[in-house]
Amino acid sequence: MANIWTIMIYELRRLMKSRSMVLNMFLLPLVLIFLLGASLSGVMGDQPTPTIDKVRVAIVNLSAKGIDGSAMISEFLRNAEVRQMVVPVETDNRQAAESGLRSGKYGYAVVIPADFDSRVQSGGEAKLEFILGKNPTDNLVVETVFDNYLSTVNYRQAAAVTLGPAVLSAAAPVAAETASVKLGELGEKGTGYTSSQYYAVSMMLMFLLYSGLTVSTSLFNEKENHTLFRINSMPVKGSQLFIGKMLGVGAVTVLQNAAIIILTHLLFGVHWGDQPLLLALFCLLMIVASMMLSIIISMFSKTGAGARSVVSVLTVCMTFISGGMVPLPESFVNSIGAFTLNHWAMQAILRMMLHADVSTIMPHLGTMALICLVMISIAVAAYRKVGYHE
Template sequence: MVNIRTIVWFELRRMARNKTVLFNLFLLPMLLIFILGTALSSFFGSTETYVPEQVNLAIIGAESADALPASFKAFIESPDIAKVMVTSMGLTRKEAENKLRSGSIDFAVTVPGDLDQQIASGSKTQLEMLLGKNHTRNLIAKTMIGTFMDEANSKQAQVSVAGPEVLVMGHSMQERPSYVEIGKLNDKGKTYTAAQYYAASMLIMFLLYSGLMASNSLFSEKDGHTLYRLQSTPVSNATIFGGKILGCSIITLIQAFLIIVGSNVLYGVNWGDYVWLLMLVCVLITLASMTISIIVSMLIKTSSTATAIIQAVIIAMTFLSGGFTPLPMDFIQSLGEFTLNHWAMQGILRMMLNMELSQILTCIGVLGTISLGLSTAAMIAYRKVGYHA
């Protein structure tokens, strides 16, 4: 007797023999993850440790460190600053300009001898900076000296408001705050690599594309006139229909497993520690994929039209959710919140970043609500139209 297990087994064997299906479901997503993750890696966070280049800094006018204002002396002698900026003194302005042109020094600065008095009186303070040939070292020096000036301006503002005694009660300019921190970029933030981003995006997109298998399978029985024979057996239309959908769903979940494991082994994609929640997201996307294909297949008469509509819907949702590339426009990003891809992707990315469970469950909850709504619509479409020759 034909039962649902026989139909499921038949669907699995039929798809396993189809080389095009195997390529599209398993090899193509892995290839796209590699291409997109490699080509667009510069647009995503880096986990590399950044160590700034050393800068040869000339201080114009001062013969030695003892001749410098106490606040600036404390700044250049700070251990973090001393690692990056190598200072030389005793140069005139003309000598410094010549050395900057020749490249023997990278940056020069003129420090007023009465800098500390200017800060203590709350008057305007300025440092004259002369740039060298190397853009990167100019940027490093300007950033570090700018940090010192921010600290000085803060003290000036305090003096202007509360008087000179604030420097005694509060922090003195001779203290040495930490101006530089060397470490991993984005180590304190929430970021992910290009490989992680596109692994999540391609996983979602190809799970949705798996719904095309169900649609094609449903139409193939009609177009090949084999549905008559199936309906002549002692098995209900619901069993035939359910067996086909279940068989396609099993293939889709196998696809999800292979993409997750393959991307982890081949590309080092870290999917996070929420394994069961990741599985739940895959199940919900599979459910949504199958229900979309059911709705379209029940309402559309031809296989080609149904395929075109399903593909258009998937591509539109992937684009609006930033699946091809992160979208900078707020309006399009807001439209993406109405798509399955957006909530599935946000949930997976938050798992990859090991964020709070409540934040992940919010995305999964919305995804589950959408999938439930689509399932209800699919059931209504099936009850009204049915699956028959």
């Protein structure tokens, strides 16, 4: 056991002394996350939420008494919630309203029948005439506001017909009790993530896959520098050297992983969810899986360059297929992407960011654990068959 710890500490010192290694493992991931998150924010749709501008609405009362000619409409338009979206402007007649719509002076027009109040108070249906403007968004906003009002009035009228005239007083006047229009996003309840979150996960997992490349490089350096023969002449077993190197690289990778999570949160505001222990477990499983994959490849490769090439190609391919480079269709990611290592960890971490229920994440954890067990078994079998020697 002492030999394993000695080899691990030596490996740690060797890796941390290399400036290029430190830059590639700690600085490069942060740079990539920043660049991808900033440049591809439009792809993920995390743009600032737009605002609703107030719409100037021409009000035409056919009773020739202006807005005040209808007590119900006048009461409705004085409501604070309605005023946040509609600016009522009294006009003399329909022609003036239509002229203002054509010139862009008004965004919408509402024509109030002369008998609107009396019809409603006698139990009739509430109707208004709408004249659309040039802007579809303004039309939608104003239609929603007035349609909500008319629906409320007519609902109360139907109740009055059913329950009797005693409830007619509830229909007049009617004010907007709640906001008629609310601007929001489908993802604001935890169903969407930003580009910075997405690429923080994908780049972190890609660099965890690259940690296997460090293991492969370290193992072949001993062979290529002809130091493995001298180590084997000492009272050190090949398995001890093997395990010590893996632990050393694993410790550095854990530091790299923690640095990515902490620094992206502090610098870029990336929220990693509220399950830190579960997040750490997925990262640990990803490190184990990537190292086992690299070891299996190294056992059957004749040269270090060949092993590094295979690991690099597999890392890039798995990152792309799992949607790590650019968001891909779910049908593709969930079919072909499911055969990659980082797919299961990536989908689970993204769900953690969205505060998904733990029960939806546990299947991913079970799959990752099974993958690690299978790869550990293959790596052990490969070591027993091939061994680690010059």
